[in-house]
Amino acid sequence: MSGGTGLRERKKRQTYRAISEAAIALFLEKGFDAVSVAEVAAAADVSKPTLFRYFPAKEDLALHRIADHEGEAARVVAAGRAEGVPPLDALHRHFLDGMARRDPVTGLSDEPGVLAFHRLLYGTPSLVARLYAYQGRSEQALADALGAAGPAGLAARLAAGQVVAVQRILAEENWRRIAAGESADEVSADAVAAADLAFTQLRNGFPG
Structure with a gap:
């Protein structure tokens, strides 16, 4: 069976x-x-x-490539806890690992097919709107993995929103530079530094 x-x-x-x-x-x-x-x-x-x-929906046909990443942050947190790794450390490590693999979801890929897909995605308003819906569900899944009911639940939602926003901004910056003509290898060092800065800021709060 x-x-x-x-x-x-x-x-x-x-x-x-x-x-x-x-x-x-x-x-x-x-x-x-x-x-x-x-x-x-x-x-x-x-x-x-x-x-x-x-x-x-028609938009789902295009977004199937990234559908497997929906809820990925929540799965990373769960796996990290099983290893005794704090959630933010696990998410930071996972994002760095993704960039090292040139995972398209991190924006740090200069494969022609990936670039063409990203141009299609970010150049089509209805796909961008659908992408945000995917990200919203990922955010909720991460909040569920982080939090509980009551005030702790609100804190978890706020934290999840910040993490998802940071990952989106990092990926979009990587893609923007590569779309402008730089290679993934040329962007890589700055991308790692940006990710380190972003996750440090998440740990420490806003500067000044």
Whole structure:
């Protein structure tokens, strides 16, 4: 029984990926607004009802690449606690590790396909709006991982909001510089210094 469940889940993930990659290829070729859901369904060789079972909104087709990162900060905090690592230290280390791997979510990737995807994402208002919805859910998941009910819950929400904002700003700055023509290697040292500064500021509060 568990083997069948595992196979179904793998097939489901493969279908998700196939539909999303077909959609992104069309979006990059023609522009997000110029592509219809029917075109995506035809390119992925699925029906429109099947497509909508996997992706409730057209924007989700493009954001599938980053959907796995939703709730990632909460998972990092949980794993850190299991190792005895304070939440902020775990998040700082994870972001630095992501930049070292040139993880696209950190903005520190100069792969042509990643740059094209980022131009599509940040150049399409409806995708930016959807991205903020993803980030909002990540923020709530992180707050749940950090906090409790009552005043402690408010403190956790405030902390989660600051962490998510810091990660977004760092990633956007990395992407901005790379989009302007610098390589990931050229940006790397400044990106690490910026991340260290940002997480130190989170620990210590606003300067002056």
